[in-house]
Amino acid sequence: MWGCPLAEVLTRRIELPARGGAIAAYEIGPADRPIDLVFSHANGFNARTYLSILAPVAATRRILLPDIRGHGRTALPADPAGRADWTDARDDLLALLDVLDLGDVTLAGHSMGATVSLLAAAEAPARVRDLVLFEPVIMPAGATGGAGRLADGPGHAEAPRRLRQPRGGDPGLYRARGLPVLDAADARRLRRRRLPRRGGRVGDARRRPGVGSIPTTSPRRTTCGGALSAIQAPVRIFRAEKGSTVGATPQELQAIKPGLGQEVVPETTHFLPMERPNLVIAALSG
Numbered sequence: 001m002w003g004c005p006l007a008e009v010l011t012r013r014i015e016l017p018a019r020g021g022a023i024a025a026y027e028i029g030p031a032d033r034p035i036d037l038v039f040s041h042a043n044g045f046n047a048r049t050y051l052s053i054l055a056p057v058a059a060t061r062r063i064l065l066p067d068i069r070g071h072g073r074t075a076l077p078a079d080p081a082g083r084a085d086w087t088d089a090r091d092d093l094l095a096l097l098d099v100l101d102l103g104d105v106t107l108a109g110h111s112m113g114a115t116v117s118l119l120a121a122a123e124a125p126a127r128v129r130d131l132v133l134f135e136p137v138i139m140p141a142g143a144t145g146g147a148g149r150l151a152d153g154p155g156h157a158e159a160p161r162r163l164r165q166p167r168g169g170d171p172g173l174y175r176a177r178g179l180p181v182l183d184a185a186d187a188r189r190l191r192r193r194r195l196p197r198r199g200g201r202v203g204d205a206r207r208r209p210g211v212g213s214i215p216t217t218s219p220r221r222t223t224c225g226g227a228l229s230a231i232q233a234p235v236r237i238f239r240a241e242k243g244s245t246v247g248a249t250p251q252e253l254q255a256i257k258p259g260l261g262q263e264v265v266p267e268t269t270h271f272l273p274m275e276r277p278n279l280v281i282a283a284l285s286g
Contacts, residue, residue, distance in 0.1 A: 009051065012064075016076070016095045023096060024073035026051060029062035036129075037063045037106045037284060040093065040113030046072035050110070053277045057284045061106075066096060068113065086112060090119040097127050108132040108284060110273050111245060115224065118235075122227035130234040132283050134273050138224045140247035229256050236261035236283065240268040 010027040026047050027035070039054060041047055047065035054063055068089050070078035076092060093116055097105070107117035107128055114136035121128040225248075228235065235257060239246040241264055246253075250262050268275045 008058075013073075013075075014066075014096060014099060016092065016099060019076055019092050019095045021076040022074070023066050023069075023076060023092060025064050025066040025096075027062070027064050028055065029058035030060075031062075033062040035062045035064045035100065035102055035105065036286075037061045037108060038093070038097070038102070038117075039063060039065050039284075040068060040089075040107075040109035040116050041065070041071070042109075042111035042113055042135075043068075044071075045110075048072065050273065053273055053280055054284070056281045060285060064100075064102075066093070068092070068116070086116055087119070089116045090123070093117070093120040094123055097124055103127050104129045106130050106132060106284070106286070108134070109136075110134045111137060111270065118224060118231075119227050121233065122230045125230075125232060128231075128233050131231070131236070133235065133237045134280065135240055135245050135270050136224070136237060137245040138228075138248045138253070140249065140252070225256050228253065228260075231257070234259075234261065236263070238263050238265055238272060238279065238283065240264075240270055240272045241266050242269050245270055 008028060012025045012027055013022050014025060015022045024047075028051065029037075037057070039047075039050060041050055047067045050065060054065070057063060067074040069076040069092055089112070093107075096102075097120070103126070105127060107121050108114070108131065109117040111134070114133035115138070117131055118133060118136055121131050237246060237253065237260065239262070244264075248256075250264075253260055253262065265272055265276055265279060273280045
């Protein structure tokens with residue numbers, strides 16, 4: 001199932017004392033290389049969803065894929081009460097970079113993960129070499145709210161709110177697998193909220209039982225725009241042709257950050273990484 005053999009995937013639990021717990025992550029790539037790419041997943045997914053996509057990139061780069069708070073195996077507190085946006089996920093990523101003392105890294109991600117990477121890079125410029133963002137959530141000019149309850153997708157949540165837990169087997173393993181979106185066909189099924197059953201029922205990637213979920217609203221456009229303008233490192237943004245969550249126009253973004261790399265990917269939706277994995281591989285291979 002996975003493009004990267006499980007024997008080559010290092011499962012990590014990284015304590016973040018300042019953040020109140022531990023963050024779970026996968027690490028892949030040459031063991032003799034330092035981590036030089038951190039990839040953050042979309043809302044409602046988890047790190048393992050992207051292992052098969054990023055496996056070819058791991059031929060030349062050491063990649064860390066964390067489970068964002070409220071997702072996968074991460075044990076950071078995730079009570080949604082009082083959480084209005086994704087800044088806590090940004091601060092978790094910053095703490096992760098600090099604890100592992102990572103530097104000269106590429107921050108990359110999909111949707112919420114791309115937005116969190118953008119916000120973190122503005123706060124830790126000395127640690128970031130460049131950013132590669134697939135479908136970040138950036139509101140258009142004139143937007144006044146966080147995202148008008150826009151979830152991490154074009155107008156709705158990416159994942160079903162509740163999926164039945166597996167019968168038998170290791171529930172933790174099912175949660176780690178989360179939503180097995182491996183290709184464009186699976187992405188379309190997920191958008192219609194009809195998922196294939198692979199070896200049994202699928203655990204819920206959005207909510208770990210008893211923990212809660214991450215907010216579905218993104219930071220205000222002014223926050224993202226300020227972050228983008230503050231970043232000195234190269235930034236590339238890949239947006240979908242249809243239903244993109246990059247609400248700001250290319251001209252608006254170019255005005256915020258002259259020299260910004262932008263590409264509209266034809267015949268794609270918000271699930272761009274699943275629909276164009278070869279583009280992701282080419283953009284991240286270095």
